[in-house]
Amino acid sequence: MDNKQLVTHLTQKLGRNRADVTKLLDALAHVVTERCGELDSIAVPGFGTFIGEKHNEQVTVDNVTGKRMLVPPRVELRFEMSRVLKNRMKNQSIN
Template sequence: MNNKEFISQLATRTGFTVKDTTALMAALTTEMAAQLEEENSINIFGFGSFEVKKKLERVVINPSTKQRMLVPPKMTLSFKPSTTLKEKK
């Protein structure tokens, strides 16, 4: 299901117009992004949690060229489904 289908289904379920729903979703995602950027974790009960994890820098080797590269540290977003969601699937 792509974003368009998602928005239209959301619109029918919430009663907002598609336009409003799109705007609300944009606001929601920017808010989530803002929270995650500050390394806050977002915990949605019954769905799962979004968490920012720090990955250390490391050295990797290109197996074909044997070239060694230093991969810089980075922050990644991880999602952990809640146990209730895990059981349902």
């Protein structure tokens, strides 16, 4: 399901126009960016957790050339699916 289909689906379910739904989606993306940028995590019951995780700078070694690189720190936006969703997927695949 791509973004267009998702928006269409949501407009039907919510009974709002596309602009409103797009606005809400943008707001969600903005909130996730903001909170995860501050290394908070957002838990959605039954779905999963969005986690902002910081990786410190580190030295990596290229095994082939032997060159050492200093990799700068970075923040990774990670998603961990919840147990409920996992079970649903498992059941679905069994069925």
